[in-house]
Amino acid sequence: SYVLTQPPSVSVAPGQTARIPCGRDNIGSKSVHWYQQMSGQAPVLVVYDDSDRPSGIPERFSGSNSGDTATLTISRVEAGDEADYYCQVWDRSGNHWVFGGGTKLTVL
Amino acid sequence: EVQLEESGGGLVKPGGSLRLSCAASGITFRSYHMTWVRQAPGKGLEWVSSISSSTTNIYYADSVKGRFTISRDNARNSMNLQMNSLRAEDTAVYYCATYGNTSDPLDHWGQGTLVIVSS
Numbered sequence: 001s002y003v004l005t006q007p008p009s010v011s012v013a014p015g016q017t018a019r020i021p022c023g024r025d026n027i028g029s030k031s032v033h034w035y036q037q038m039s040g041q042a043p044v045l046v047v048y049d050d051s052d053r054p055s056g057i058p059e060r061f062s063g064s065n066s067g068d069t070a071t072l073t074i075s076r077v078e079a080g081d082e083a084d085y086y087c088q089v090w091d092r093s094g095n096h097w098v099f100g101g102g103t104k105l106t107v108l
Numbered sequence: 109e110v111q112l113e114e115s116g117g118g119l120v121k122p123g124g125s126l127r128l129s130c131a132a133s134g135i136t137f138r139s140y141h142m143t144w145v146r147q148a149p150g151k152g153l154e155w156v157s158s159i160s161s162s163t164t165n166i167y168y169a170d171s172v173k174g175r176f177t178i179s180r181d182n183a184r185n186s187m188n189l190q191m192n193s194l195r196a197e198d199t200a201v202y203y204c205a206t207y208g209n210t211s212d213p214l215d216h217w218g219q220g221t222l223v224i225v226s227s
Contacts, residue, residue: 001170033213035153042203042220043145043153048213086153090211095167097143097155097214 002091004100011106018074020103022087025068030089032070034063037084037102046085047072074105082107110134110216112204117221120194128189128221130204135216138162138182141207143214144189146200146223156202157189158210172198194225 005023012018022032032050035043045054047063050070060075074081087100116128130142143158157178158167166178175194180187187204201222205214 031211035214037153042217043214044217045213045215048215054215084152088153088213092210095210096169097145097158097210099145099153099155102152 002089002094002096002098004087004089004098006085006087006100006103008101009104009106011108012074012077013108014077014079016077018077018081018105020072020074020085020087020105022070022072022100023068024089027068027070027089028066030065032063032065033088034061034072035086035088036081037086039083043086077105077107079107081105110206112206112216112218114202114204114218114221117202117223119224119226121227122195122225124194124225125190125192126194126223128191128202128223130187130189130218132185132187132206135206137185141209142180142187143205143207144178144187145203145205145214145217146198147203147220148197148200151200154200158207159187191223194223196225199223199225 034047036046037043046061050065051063062073084102086102111133113131120126141160144156159178177190201220203220204218206216
C-alpha cells in the first residue's frame with residue numbers, strides 16, 4: 001500500500017520556523033497537499049499542489065516538494081498555529097487518496 | 109460561501125447499518141466531485157470513498173469495499189454513504205469534502221458526523 005511518512009510531532013518556539021516533512025519514494029513526482037486540523041475541528045487546506053496557498057492562508061505557510069520528501073514550512077510560528085498537519089496525495093496506481101499519519105505541531 | 113453539512117451519524121451495533129448524508133450549499137453541486145474521509149478517535153485522517161460529479165467514477169478504500177456504498181443526488185445537492193456490516197473499527201467522525209480532479213486537493217470540508225459502532 002501507498003504510505004506517506006510524517007513524524008508524530010514537531011516542536012518549535014514562537015517566532016521560529018517549523019518544518020514538517022512528508023516522505024515517500026519519489027514523492028517529488030506527485031502533487032502534495034497539506035491540511036491543518038485544530039483540535040476538535042474539521043481539516044482546512046493550507047497548501048496545495050506542493051507550494052500554492054488558498055486564499056486566506058497567511059504567507060507564513062509555504063511548501064516544497066522534491067525527491068523523496070515534501071515539506072510544509074511555517075515561518076514566524078504563532079501559538080495559534082498549534083495543530084495537527086497532514087500531507088495528502090492521489091495514488092494513481094491504486095485509485096486511492098492517501099494521507100500521511102499526521103504531525104502534531106507544538107508551540108513551546 | 110460553500111457549506112457542507114453531514115448528518116446521519118449515531119450509535120449502531122456491530123453488524124448494523126447506517127446511512128450518512130452530506131448536504132451542500134453555496135456551490136454548483138453537480139460540478140463537484142465529492143469524497144468521504146473519516147477519523148477514528150485520536151487517530152489520523154483516512155480516505156473512505158469518492159464519487160465523481162456525474163457518478164461515472166466511484167472509488168472505495170479497501171477497508172470498506174463491499175460494505176459501504178457511495179451515491180449522490182445532484183437534484184437535491186446531496187451525497188450519501190450507505191454503511192452496512194459495520195465493525196467497531198468503523199467508529200469515527202465522517203467528513204464529506206469536495207475536490208476538483210483526482211490529483212486536486214480536498215478544498216471544502218464539512219464539520220463531520222460521529223459514528224459509533226458498539227454493542
